[in-house]
Amino acid sequence: MARRSRKAAKPSVSSSPEPSASGVDTLDVCAILALLILLLHVDETWWVRLSLTALAISGLLFPSIRLRWEVWLVAAVVVLAGDLANWESADNHKFLIGYWCLAFACALRAERRVETLATAARWMIALAFGLAVLWKLSSGDYLDGSFFSYELLLDPRFANVARLFGAVTPDVLAANAAARASLTAWDGTLTSVALEVPGGLRPAVLFLTWWTLAIELAIALGFALAPRLRAAWWRNGLLLLFVAAVYAIAPVIGFGSVLTAMGYAQCRENERRWRIAYLLGFILLQAYRASWSVLNDAVVRALQT
């Protein structure tokens, strides 16, 4: 008896610790977030849209469906088939959504489903950011500042940032857009066009170039080395900062949503506050999606006054 009680006092190994200490079923929350992403952020061809909407609504209404691995395998196949059908235009986060569904299907086949999903999520975040860093480091026109100069001078998504921090007026943006349109016109014969560049652009370009590279590298390292790093704020805090800062500028809300969903999934049992932060981040992104341009313009106006 004494032996038995000593054995019971050893560190317990739970084979399926899915309901966390707070009583919330981690896996179920992850499934709901992924279904919401399928419902809101996959907008490819009609057959992808139709089948994923049906699947997502069924999963949200019937809890027994959303934890079946077959459902997630079908979702992954449909998303990735849609990406392949539109390979010339499919953004990277569309593939990441498909990968996430596949990771879910794999995790649901595992014995330790939460840990399996957490491991996959952690490495998927590390890889997404690591690959992004690799591309930036190998790209000459990123490192010399050309990329962000171009974005600030010509990309309408960066118009407000360009106006606030680079002194790029709407007239300059319009002139540059017209120059690019002339260069790329189907009946054009030009091989180069001059751009208008205001004097105060360089500091903004340097900041954006190196800040982006630094935070992406820190996130990639933070998630890759997570088991050896006890500091949760590093990886979780930086990822949430990245999502909050980047998607306030570039409205790729689908990317932010899948990052926050994976961030939630990889949280440890004792990181409940971070889980709540990821959930809030996910909700805020959806709200932001609905009124991105209005909010963005309001912030710019407020900062300018």
Next chain:
Amino acid sequence: MALGERLVAAATAVTCHFDWCVRDADGPLLRYRARVALSDRDRRLAWAVPVLMVAVAVGQMGLARMADLSPWKGAGFGMFSTVDGVDARFVRVTGTREDEVIPLRLPPSLEQRESQLRTLPSASGLGALADRVAAGTWERISLGDAMRRYQKQRDEESLEPRDTRALEELRRAASQGSRPVGASLLLTRMLEDAETAMPPGEVLVLEAVEAAIWRFRFDPAGPALRAEPLQVLRRPLRPGGS
């Protein structure tokens, strides 16, 4: 939990990358739940997708380096790393007739093929596009201004009174540098399938078709956008068109 057991658990935590701990619901002590390594099967399931991600990304990088795939596309996570996105690439198609080089605007039915070529240029894709353009029926259309067409129609239908005020506005616009009233634009367009040339359109007989994929780069010294052809293909259609 006894101190010794806590020490054992802590040691397990360090050596086994232990990182799951929960506070007991009924007590202040931390109860450690050792996170033993995942079983081989679970580990394979956890790593399946990250390995797939790496494999796809390696393929994407290879295609970007060797076949000019845009780094923004192809699931390699190269977005926002270079100017060389799909928008920095464009397709120019021209037809040759006698000594005249005529820019050809691709119809909507070829837009996806054009977009694929901008993302991943290929000689075969460019050849297919040129063949499709060459096989198409091109007509030259002349667009007069809408006001004159309207006036003509009113005249033919003998409707009175004429709307001379709008015509005056057009004349005023013309005097300020717009297209002069009465001048016509000369355009070429490719007929879609099952569409026949309508008079007064003139069907163009082309001697050769040239298709080119261009890419521009940002030149910080300019500053300017400078374009260069990535691939050019010329397809003679008749003996004189080489």
